[in-house]
Amino acid sequence: MPDVHWEAPFCGEGANCFRLGTDADGNSYIAVLGEEDRYLTDSSDALRTLIRDIKAGKADHLL
Helix, strand or coil: CCCCEECCCEECCCCCEEEEEECCCCEEEEEECCCCCCEEEEEHHHHHHHHHHHHCCCCHHHC
8 A cells, every 4th residue: 555645534414524645656545534445546636626526516426
């Protein structure tokens, strides 16, 4: 497992909590709180776009 620096959890309404992280190589990670060993990874730009779309309500069904 890469050395990931995880941020504080982001929790939507209800019990959906996610953590975002980065590593020294510039990769970004997203995981369900408590399951950080099972994560998705992509470039920081791709993760940033995903987060902006979720916050804009384009993918609220994911939360």
